[in-house]
Amino acid sequence: MWKMKPCALLLCCLGFLQPTVSCRTLCQAARNSKEEGSSRPREVCVGVCEAGSLCSQLCPPSTEGSMGFACRKRQWHKINDTCRTLNAHNIFEDKSQTVSYFEDTGYNKYAGESETIALRVMQECPRDLSCVTRKIEQSPQLPGNIELIVQLLHNISTAPMTDVDEGKMKSYSSMANHVLNSNSISNWTFIPERNSCSVLLHSVNSFARKLHIHKKPINIQHSFIHTMGSIIPADSEGKNFTFFMSVNETSRPVMGRVLISREELQTVPSISQMVCIAFPTLGAILEASLLENIIVNGLVLSVILPEKLKRISLHFEKFHKSEERKTHCVGWDHLENRWDRKACQMVEVSSQHAVCQCWPSKLFTSFSILMSRHTLASPILTYITYTGLGLSICSLIICLVIEGLAWRQVTKTEISYLRHLCIANVAATLLMADVLFIVASFISGPETHYRGCVAVTFFIHFFYLSVFFWMLAKALLILHGVLIVFHTLPKSVLVASLFSVGYGCPLVIAVITVGVTEPARGYLRADACWLNWEMTKALLAFVVPALAIVVVNLVVITVVISKAQRVSFGSSIFQEVRAIVRICKNIAILTPLLGLTWGFGIATLTDDSSLAFHIIFSLLNAFQGFFILVFVTILDPKIREALKGRANSANWISRISESLPLEFSLHPARRPSKEPSLQPHSEVSHRETAVPAGEAQ
Numbered sequence: 001m002w003k004m005k006p007c008a009l010l011l012c013c014l015g016f017l018q019p020t021v022s023c024r025t026l027c028q029a030a031r032n033s034k035e036e037g038s039s040r041p042r043e044v045c046v047g048v049c050e051a052g053s054l055c056s057q058l059c060p061p062s063t064e065g066s067m068g069f070a071c072r073k074r075q076w077h078k079i080n081d082t083c084r085t086l087n088a089h090n091i092f093e094d095k096s097q098t099v100s101y102f103e104d105t106g107y108n109k110y111a112g113e114s115e116t117i118a119l120r121v122m123q124e125c126p127r128d129l130s131c132v133t134r135k136i137e138q139s140p141q142l143p144g145n146i147e148l149i150v151q152l153l154h155n156i157s158t159a160p161m162t163d164v165d166e167g168k169m170k171s172y173s174s175m176a177n178h179v180l181n182s183n184s185i186s187n188w189t190f191i192p193e194r195n196s197c198s199v200l201l202h203s204v205n206s207f208a209r210k211l212h213i214h215k216k217p218i219n220i221q222h223s224f225i226h227t228m229g230s231i232i233p234a235d236s237e238g239k240n241f242t243f244f245m246s247v248n249e250t251s252r253p254v255m256g257r258v259l260i261s262r263e264e265l266q267t268v269p270s271i272s273q274m275v276c277i278a279f280p281t282l283g284a285i286l287e288a289s290l291l292e293n294i295i296v297n298g299l300v301l302s303v304i305l306p307e308k309l310k311r312i313s314l315h316f317e318k319f320h321k322s323e324e325r326k327t328h329c330v331g332w333d334h335l336e337n338r339w340d341r342k343a344c345q346m347v348e349v350s351s352q353h354a355v356c357q358c359w360p361s362k363l364f365t366s367f368s369i370l371m372s373r374h375t376l377a378s379p380i381l382t383y384i385t386y387t388g389l390g391l392s393i394c395s396l397i398i399c400l401v402i403e404g405l406a407w408r409q410v411t412k413t414e415i416s417y418l419r420h421l422c423i424a425n426v427a428a429t430l431l432m433a434d435v436l437f438i439v440a441s442f443i444s445g446p447e448t449h450y451r452g453c454v455a456v457t458f459f460i461h462f463f464y465l466s467v468f469f470w471m472l473a474k475a476l477l478i479l480h481g482v483l484i485v486f487h488t489l490p491k492s493v494l495v496a497s498l499f500s501v502g503y504g505c506p507l508v509i510a511v512i513t514v515g516v517t518e519p520a521r522g523y524l525r526a527d528a529c530w531l532n533w534e535m536t537k538a539l540l541a542f543v544v545p546a547l548a549i550v551v552v553n554l555v556v557i558t559v560v561i562s563k564a565q566r567v568s569f570g571s572s573i574f575q576e577v578r579a580i581v582r583i584c585k586n587i588a589i590l591t592p593l594l595g596l597t598w599g600f601g602i603a604t605l606t607d608d609s610s611l612a613f614h615i616i617f618s619l620l621n622a623f624q625g626f627f628i629l630v631f632v633t634i635l636d637p638k639i640r641e642a643l644k645g646r647a648n649s650a651n652w653i654s655r656i657s658e659s660l661p662l663e664f665s666l667h668p669a670r671r672p673s674k675e676p677s678l679q680p681h682s683e684v685s686h687r688e689t690a691v692p693a694g695e696a697q
Contacts, residue, residue: 045069045076059083065144067190081190084144088113091135092124114148118155128167129156129175136175141184143191149179150196150203157207164210169227170220172207176200177222182248182281189288197289198337201282201302205365209304213273229275229304238262243278245299247319254280256299257315268306275304283368290337295320297327297371303360313347314356316369321351326372329356331364339370341535342521345450384619389434392625396431399629400424402639409642414491415481416638418498422474425502426467427628433463434625440529453529458514461531461542465506468549473501475556482560505545513541 045055049071059065065082117132125131132152139145153175179200188197208227211218217230228241239260244253258276283296298316305312314329331343343364348355354369403424411417440456443449477498480489489497513531517523522536531539633639 049074049076059144063142063144078190080192081143081187082147082192083142084148085142086135086139086145086148088117088120091117091132092120093131093134114151115155117152118159121152121156122159122161129171133171133174137178139178141179141181141187143187146179146184146187147191147193147196149175150200153207154199154203157203157210161210163212164207165212166218166220169208169211169218172204173220173222173225173227176204177225180224180279180281180285182224182284185281185284185288188285191289194289195337197282197285198332198334201279201286201300201332201366202334204277205302205304208275208277208302211273211275211304213275218275224279224281226278227275228277229273231271231273232260232265233271236262236265238265239274241274241276243276243299243301245278245280247280247284254299254319255315255317256301258301258303259313259315260305260309261311261313264309264311267308267310269308272306272309274306277302277304286332294339294370294372296368298354298369300332300366300368302366304365305360310359312358312360314344314358314367316354316356318352318354318369318371320371322371327354328370328372329354329358330368330370331358332366332368333363334365335363339368340364343367345521381615384615386438388619388623388626389438392623393431393434393438394625395629396427396434396625399427399625399633400431402633402643403427405646406639406642409645410636410638414494417491418477418494419474421495421498422470422477422502423632426470427625429463429466429470429502430625430628433460433467436460436463443529450524453524454514454518457524457529457531458510460529461513462506462510465509465542465545466502468546469505470498470502471553472549473498475553476501478560479556509541509545513538 045057047053047055051071051074053071055069055076057067057069059067059081060083063083063085064087065084067078067083068080069076070079071077121129121132136149153172156172193199204225208229211229213229213231215231218228220227224245226243226245228243230239232239241258243256245256246253256278260274279300279302282300283298286300287294287296297318297320301314301316303312318327327346327349328341329344329346330339330341332338333340333343343361344356344358344367346354347357356367356369358364358367403420407420411420436456436459440453440460443453443456477494514523517532517536517538520536522532523538524530525532525534531542533539
């Protein structure tokens with residue numbers, strides 16, 4: 001009896017209460033109840049959470065789709081969500097007609113659903129697309145619903161239609177407004193198709209391009225999308241479209257403005273139409289969906305303009321009022337699905353607003369301003385930089401003066417001449433680079449002085465490269481002297497070779513860099529007069545040669561040291577070897593210094609680099625001239641001997657002149673008369689002249 005099947009037990013227990021119910025019916029009801037209980041979704045997976053493991057859960061009841069989870073740090077985290085309530089059967093107003101339509105066409109709801117819905121919309125409500133707007137606006141903003149609506153808007157925008165009027169644009173905008181709601185931003189992150197936000201933006205712009213405007217301007221305003229359009233004659237004084245929109249109900253409206261100048265309007269046909277669309281939340285949706293390391297700090301403005309109109313001005317009010325973080329004007333590249341700085345140029349920026357000049361095209365129709373997530377606006381960096389550069393410039397000037405004073409004494413041999421030629425050029429090029437660096441800091445940036453900024457950046461790049469290539473020239477000079485007979489080449493040939501390496505190679509690299517990157521406006525950083533890194537990686541044209549030279553110099557030092565140890569102290573070339581070793585010491589001091597400097601410079605390229613890296617880089621970069629003065633010039637025994645000799649010679653000459661009789665030390669025309677002097681200083685003069693004579697003995 002205990003082995004009776006559940007169906008029989010259920011029949012026995014309920015038999016006299018429901019005698020008409022069959023065993024098969026009761027068993028089916030129990031089975032359905034069990035399936036419903038097992039299909040209830042869990043908030044997270046219940047399995048063992050191991051690094052890299054994945055799992056899937058069903059969506060809540062009355063919804064379709066599933067949720068995917070991944071194990072991170074021993075916890076389950078949702079990574080995608082396709083839960084939705086909308087489908088091809090319940091999105092239309094008239095369900096009976098919809099069901100019969102899909103049954104007649106043999107519709108498969110799991111394949112091409114959004115395409116079929118779009119086709120049905122074109123047939124049911126071709127005038128204003130209103131047969132689905134109410135259902136869409138009432139639907140919850142689930143990730144699956146958002147994805148379905150985005151695909152529906154995309155299919156409608158690509159459908160062959162040329163008579164888009166204000167009614168269709170209003171319905172289309174209301175559907176887009178529903179998925180652009182600020183409450184839906186977090187759900188965009190779980191849509192499996194990451195570029196859905198880019199598809200939405202491109203679809204809205206494509207549909208607006210088909211909009212036909214009559215004499216009356218169009219102004220379609222929703223909470224999260226605002227469309228304005230009008231007909232503009234060519235003789236107009238200019239046109240502007242101004243928007244005031246809020247990110248949510250509690251935030252203050254911010255301004256966005258599109259301005260077309262009179263000069264630009266004269267280039268378009270006699271009568272043209274223009275459409276502008278503003279999005280307050282689309283920037284945050286793009287950021288959340290594509291996981292960009294930036295923040296959109298203003299409205300996203302899309303412009304549909306005549307093809308001949310090439311330039312517009314955009315005024316953005318910032319969401320986050322701040323001067324500490326960098327601001328960039330950008331255009332949305334719908335092919336690459338990213339913001340691109342090539343589309344715009346900053347004209348003016350403050351803590352409240354930013355003014356951009358942009359170049360609309362088929363590729364760039366949407367624009368905004370970005371704010372960096374991380375900033376290192378530390379006063380200590382500015383103080384270190386300017387103090388260090390001031391000390392470096394003074395040190396380099398002193399270094400060149402010392403080299404000039406000791407030049408004859410320290411360049412008596414050919415190798416000494418070439419060595420000090422390299423030192424003098426290293427100091428001179430670094431001095432020029434530091435001076436230009438300070439000049440660049442006083443230029444407000446590419447926004448207002450673009451050509452001047454390009455020129456300064458070119459020469460800074462050239463002179464900093466020259467510093468490294470003169471270091472390389474010294475290394476090659478040493479290598480030539482160690483591996484080959486040193487005096488085989490004439491002095492003039494060696495000097496010409498050094499200048500070719502020291503100035504010719506940097507000039508070629510600098511010219512190629514500006515020639516390749518500047519036509520696309522990718523030569524400069526957006527906020528400073530220096531080589532671009534984010535867009536074109538032009539900074540590699542400095543970093544790669546510099547660090548390569550550092551490696552070569554270190555190899556040369558190793559080779560020379562190993563060779564020098566084999567030379568006996570009694571050999572005839574011992575003096576030359578000592579000179580070569582002295583050069584190696586210079587390179588051994590400068591090469592690690594320069595290499596470490598720009599090694600830390602690479603570490604500062606990332607936005608999340610710590611303040612310590614920036615401080616170390618600023619210290620090493622700013623005090624290079626001081627290190628050259630101390631370690632290369634002052635500590636050089638030959639320099640000290642030469643300076644001491646000049647000082648002794650100067651003292652000797654002054655003492656000789658003081659010990660001479662007064663009549664020989666004065667000009668004949670100013671000799672005193674032979675009459676005895678009655679001035680009280682005569683005794684002091686005789687006393688002072690007697691001191692050197694005693695010292696001479």
